Amino acid sequence: NDPSADRYAAKSKRSQYDGGVRTPIMVRWPKKIQPRRDEQTLVSSIDIAPTVLAACGLKPTDAMQGINLTDGKALEARQRIFGEIFEHDIQHMTDPSPSLRFRWVIDGAMKLIVPHKAREPKAPVELYNLAEDPTETRNLAAEQPEVVAKLTEALNQWWTP
Numbered sequence: 001n002d003p004s005a006d007r008y009a010a011k012s013k014r015s016q017y018d019g020g021v022r023t024p025i026m027v028r029w030p031k032k033i034q035p036r037r038d039e040q041t042l043v044s045s046i047d048i049a050p051t052v053l054a055a056c057g058l059k060p061t062d063a064m065q066g067i068n069l070t071d072g073k074a075l076e077a078r079q080r081i082f083g084e085i086f087e088h089d090i091q092h093m094t095d096p097s098p099s100l101r102f103r104w105v106i107d108g109a110m111k112l113i114v115p116h117k118a119r120e121p122k123a124p125v126e127l128y129n130l131a132e133d134p135t136e137t138r139n140l141a142a143e144q145p146e147v148v149a150k151l152t153e154a155l156n157q158w159w160t161p
Contacts, residue, residue, distance in 0.1 A: 015085065016085045016101070016102040016104055016113045017113075017136050018111070018130065018134070018136060020085070021083055021085075021104065023045075025043065025048075025069075027069075029055070032055075032070075033070065041075050041078075042075075042078050042079075042080070042081045042106060043069060043075070043081070044066065044081045044082075044083070046064070046065050046066035047066035047067050047068070047069050048066070048069075049064060049066060050064055050066040050067055050068045050069075051066075051067075051068050051069040051070060053068075054068040054070060054071070055070070079107060079108070080105055080106060080107045080154060081105070081106050082103070082104070082105050082155065082158045082159070083103070083104050083105075084096075084100060084101075084102065084103045084104070084159070085100075085101045085102040085103075085104075086099045086100055086101060087099040087100075087101055087119065096161075097116075097161035099119075100116040100119060100161050101115070101116055101119050101120055102114065102115050102116065102120065102123070103116070103155055103158075103159065103161075104155075105151050105154055105155045105158070106130070107151055107154065109129050109130050109131035109132070110127065110128070110129060110130070110147055110151065111127070111128045111130050111136070112125070112126070112127050112141075112147075112148060112151035112152065112155065113125070113126040113127075113128075114152060114155060116161060124139065124141065125141045125148060125152075126139045126141055127139060127140045127141040127144055127147060127148050127151070128140060
C-alpha cells in the first residue's frame with residue numbers, strides 16, 4: 001500500500017471535483033419548509049449550524065461563516081462558496097494547512113481548483129464552467145487567466161495557508 005498514492009478516485013468523495021464536494025441535503029419540517037428540489041443554490045455544510053440555531057430561535061455568533069438556509073434573501077445574495085480537500089479526515093484545529101491538498105471556490109458557474117504546491121506539486125490550477133461542463137473535463141485555466149486571477153484573489157482572501 002503506497003501511502004503517497006491517490007487514495008480516492010477522481011470525482012469521488014474526498015476529491016476536489018464536484019462528485020466529491022456536492023452532497024445532497026434533505027430537510028423535513030412540516031408546515032415550515034415546502035418540499036422542493038434545488039440543484040443550483042450554493043450551500044455549504046457551514047450553513048447547517050446557523051440554520052439549526054435559527055430554527056431554535058437563536059442567533060448565530062458573528063464568527064460563524066454560514067447562513068440560515070431558510071433565509072431566501074441570504075441564499076440569493078450568496079455569490080461564492082469555498083472549500084478545501086485535506087489528506088486526512090480530521091484536521092488540526094489551529095493549523096490544518098500541513099495536510100491541505102486543494103482549495104476551491106465556486107462563483108456562479110465557474111469553479112477554480114488550486115492545488116497546495118507542497119503537497120500536490122504536479123497538479124495544475126483548474127478552472128471549469130460547471131454550467132457548460134458539469135463533469136469537469138475541460139480545464140479553462142489557460143484560456144481564461146483573468147478569471148483564474150479574480151477567483152484566486154477571492155480564494156486567498158478566504159484562506160491563504
